[in-house]
Amino acid sequence: MMATASAPAKVILFGEHFVVHGNPAILAAIDKRIMATAGTIEAEKIAIRSDIGAAGEYSGRVFKALRGGRRAKALIDPIHYAVKRALGSRDLDGGIEIDLCSEIPYGIGLGSSAASCVATVAAVGSLLGRHDRQWICKRAVESERMIHKNSSGADCYVSTFGGLMQYGVKEGYRKIESGKSLSIVIGNTGIRHDTGELVVGVAKFRARKRKLFADLLAYADEICSDAASALESGELERLGLLMSENQRLLQQIGVSSKKVDDLVKACVAAGALGAKITGAGGGGSVIALAASEKESAGIAESIRKAGCDPIQTQIDFKGLIV
Numbered sequence: 001m002m003a004t005a006s007a008p009a010k011v012i013l014f015g016e017h018f019v020v021h022g023n024p025a026i027l028a029a030i031d032k033r034i035m036a037t038a039g040t041i042e043a044e045k046i047a048i049r050s051d052i053g054a055a056g057e058y059s060g061r062v063f064k065a066l067r068g069g070r071r072a073k074a075l076i077d078p079i080h081y082a083v084k085r086a087l088g089s090r091d092l093d094g095g096i097e098i099d100l101c102s103e104i105p106y107g108i109g110l111g112s113s114a115a116s117c118v119a120t121v122a123a124v125g126s127l128l129g130r131h132d133r134q135w136i137c138k139r140a141v142e143s144e145r146m147i148h149k150n151s152s153g154a155d156c157y158v159s160t161f162g163g164l165m166q167y168g169v170k171e172g173y174r175k176i177e178s179g180k181s182l183s184i185v186i187g188n189t190g191i192r193h194d195t196g197e198l199v200v201g202v203a204k205f206r207a208r209k210r211k212l213f214a215d216l217l218a219y220a221d222e223i224c225s226d227a228a229s230a231l232e233s234g235e236l237e238r239l240g241l242l243m244s245e246n247q248r249l250l251q252q253i254g255v256s257s258k259k260v261d262d263l264v265k266a267c268v269a270a271g272a273l274g275a276k277i278t279g280a281g282g283g284g285s286v287i288a289l290a291a292s293e294k295e296s297a298g299i300a301e302s303i304r305k306a307g308c309d310p311i312q313t314q315i316d317f318k319g320l321i322v
């Protein structure tokens with residue numbers, strides 16, 4: 001038996017980090033995917049291969065790296081957990097083989113780990129006849145928490161359900177209909193980050209500066225609700241200003257960097273309506289909002305000139321495909 005599932009990457013338009021502390025965030029799935037193929041095998045093991053250069057197999061709890069050396073286990077463990085969570089208490093006659101194939105650069109804030117967990121749970125779930133997206137998303141969130149234990153779950157939700165959404169840990173998600181189509185250009189600094197470390201850094205900032213953090217949280221909440229209404233009414237200029245305002249908050253909580261700040265400035269100088277970090281920061285990626293598709297080429301050029309890689313992107317409305 002064999003099943004294939006693919007799940008999209010994402011950008012966070014508003015509210016990263018603050019979402020971990022109970023605020024809402026606004027996210028969009030984008031047209032870069034990771035594909036997971038799951039197949040049953042005779043041998044009693046779980047074998048995982050990823051085209052980012054890691055492969056290994058688990059016989060019970062014993063792990064053997066087949067490719068990727070010492071970093072293989074860290075990359076593959078969450079996928080192994082996703083397989084186990086999808087299988088639940090089902091006893092297989094034999095084992096499972098997983099192949100991951102990705103168009104999403106990893107470690108730069110585009111949600112590649114979440115998408116790989118969603119696609120893996122969905123592919124294994126499909127072998128068992130489970131296609132319910134809520135069921136898949138719940139298990140993917142639990143698997144992503146193997147990577148960073150305080151994950152808000154936002155990335156898995158947008159990767160599973162696709163489109164543009166507002167998400168809160170308690171409230172869950174609500175789809176947003178954008179009044180105008182969005183032209184977003186991503187700038188990849190090429191600096192990989194560790195989301196877990198950055199999230200812990202923000203928690204430490206909060207512990208040190210309780211009053212300031214509470215004020216920033218309240219302001220981020222305001223920005224997010226203004227942004228949701230600007231999105232719905234198609235007020236792109238207001239949306240851009242709110243993105244730049246959100247970036248100032250991210251600078252204050254210490255997740256920006258010189259390279260990111262320079263890239264944000266370059267995008268705005270090239271005509272972007274606003275620009276900010278997307279995802280955890282500390283390098284990673286920046287998103288810039290163009291007034292229209294026509295302006296996005298100039299912004300992409302400015303990203304290139306700043307020594308980074310531009311990625312032109314469209315919103316993905318499909319989400320998980322099995």
Ligand code: PMV
Pocket residue numbers: 015016017018019020108109110111112150151152153154155195199278279280281284
């Ligand atoms: O950089 P990414 O793709 O791992 O996104 C992290 C988003 C955070 O808000 C910083 C963390 C979270 O769990 O929501």
